[in-house]
Amino acid sequence: xxxxxxxxxxxxxxxxxxxxxxxxxxxxxxxxxxxxxxxxxxxxxxxxxxxxxxxxxxxxxxxxxxxxxxxxxxxxxxxxxxxxxxxxxxxxxxxxxxxxxxxxxxxxxxxxxxxxxxxxxxxxxxxxxxxxxxxxxxx
Ligand SMILES: [Fe+2]
Ligand SMILES: [Fe+2]
Numbered sequence: 001x002x003x004x005x006x007x008x009x010x011x012x013x014x015x016x017x018x019x020x021x022x023x024x025x026x027x028x029x030x031x032x033x034x035x036x037x038x039x040x041x042x043x044x045x046x047x048x049x050x051x052x053x054x055x056x057x058x059x060x061x062x063x064x065x066x067x068x069x070x071x072x073x074x075x076x077x078x079x080x081x082x083x084x085x086x087x088x089x090x091x092x093x094x095x096x097x098x099x100x101x102x103x104x105x106x107x108x109x110x111x112x113x114x115x116x117x118x119x120x121x122x123x124x125x126x127x128x129x130x131x132x133x134x135x136x137x138x139x
Contacts, residue, residue, distance in 0.1 A: 006109055007066035009102045010057055016095060017054035018072035021047050023091070026077065027084050039081065042135070046128050053121050060114060082139050085132050092129040096122050 028043035099122035
């Protein structure tokens with residue numbers, strides 16, 4: 001396994017993180033009413049986690065000799081809070097799978113620290129998914 005495949009995978013994750021950061025920022029601005037006030041705080045907190053992920057991935061891609069993407073993955077912009085959260089849940093679960101699979105690539109490449117960090121990021125995204133699921137149950 002060459003680092004090329006790993007770098008490509010990490011760049012897909014990075015594009016997803018930039019997109020998620022923008023999506024939560026966009027959604028926070030569209031969350032209105034009493035319900036929206038609480039959601040704004042949640043979106044803001046999750047956006048901070050995604051920025052941390054994007055920063056880490058950017059550093060790692062450079063360290064591996066790659067060129068980190070600065071292009072966010074595009075995202076849908078549904079009208080209602082419920083549809084927004086359903087989209088977020090779907091995207092968070094996608095990210096869990098992606099980090100889990102790239103952690104395996106990192107392990108195969110003998111990059112033990114990267115493997116662990118990617119697994120931690122998968123756990124962060126699983127935590128986001130759990131929080132979104134909890135909110136969705138109450139809507
Ligand atoms: Fe993330
Ligand atoms: Fe997330």
